[in-house]
Amino acid sequence: MKPLLNINRLSKTYGKLKACNNINFNLYPGQVLGIVGESGSGKSTLLNCIGSNLEIDTGEIIYTNSKNEILNIKQLPEPQHRKLTKTEWGFVQQNPRDGLRMNVTAGANIAERLLNVGVRHYGNIREEAKYWLEQVEIDTNRMDDFPHTFSGGMQQRLQLARVLVTKPRLIFMDEPTGGLDVSVQARLLDLLRSLVRNLHLSVILVTHDIGVVRLLAHRLLVMKNGQMVESGLTDRVLDDPQHPYTQQLVSSVLINN
């Protein structure tokens, strides 16, 4: 199995602060990689460096696209990069307001990514939008409603539908269950698990919630002060943590589910 994404010696500084310091990892097709760490550990910076064009200082981001071409993301011309982020890649923001257009309908939110890749047939677009609303378990009667009339959990699922419509291979998620109450969280987690399996998605997921990575992530990276202090199979990192910081992180979880 060849990796979908290789991150080699990636570093990013903000002034004197090393937000990401020499990060290396591979992501394999169909796998979910969780990145955990406390606030300020650099996990969101890392996600944005890879997934949303935040400029990096040094290092490489190598992606193998659906045509089996090996792309060096930093050297990719901007139009090609933009196309990638609108088709094969998707970004699910922590705050749905950053990932959705709040002033257009749910259906239009989903249609936008299709229009971007040149689909023009209105009937097809509406059918597609309907299909993806169903996939994320949103009542299709809500298609012509504005996202601000949706609950937090629904907005998060709409963001997913908007991303999934172009059949991405790689999805970036920043605290996707952040502001949701526990039962809504469970529903979203279950949905994500089945989507990953059925659509063979690869996901990089940033969260501070150990319970979320336990359920979703195959592999785990632990970050502290911009460095990757530990990585491995999720259950091994959580059940047999080696680094002092990981041991502290795991033992501070109240209910170790």
Next chain:
Amino acid sequence: MTTQELIIKQPAIALSADTLLYATGIYKTFTLHNQGGIKLPVLKNIILEVKAGECIALTGVSGSGKSTLMKSLYGNYGIDRGEIWVKHNNHWVDLAKLPPHKIIRIRQKTIGYVSQFLRVIPRVPALDVAAEPLLELGIDIDTAYKKIKELFSLLNLPERLWQLSPTTFSGGEKQRVNIARALAVNYPIFLLDEPTSALDATNRQVVVDLLTAKKQQGCALIGIFHDEEVKDKLRTRELVFGVIDNNKISFG
């Protein structure tokens, strides 16, 4: 690091053709960094060979390292030293040296683990929880459901529970979901961590029968069985653990 690590592709000693797992020189120490860096040595030079059709019972007092060995054989715990050779797709692989994405493959196809506790996913029905490993192997959903329903029936799990999330199930009900989940897959190797601890006599016997059938099919079983009767019916050999007491601490 510039020196290329020497990759050994097979066990150093000749093993019998029907050996499915061979672990040798296993050492494992836990270091508790946040408790003054205390070191707890748990496994010391463990050697274990398991052949098709065998059932090895791990025995010894609690804290002697039985569960630690089981978890190490599944890659759930990392070991300090040693080799864990597993016959995967007819090739030997050393689990102790495999990268995570390859361990995931071994767990999908070759080693099944029946833990005492079911990891419950809120909202997901028992049927789907149990069918998940089959679906991950690419088996279609109808075949997977059919297989799980057969096992649920054999294990006397009431049909009204099949579509419910096991969140509210009793210990014995959860354990049966867990057993169905693992036994549905044709793993050549099964690790069994007290698979019958929460079951009544009838269902204990069902599990013994299912595991006996697995043995007859040529599976290798490694288990911790606190129930003496279950152990006597299943085990072909025993591996007895002693407590390492060089610093007077045992680990539970």
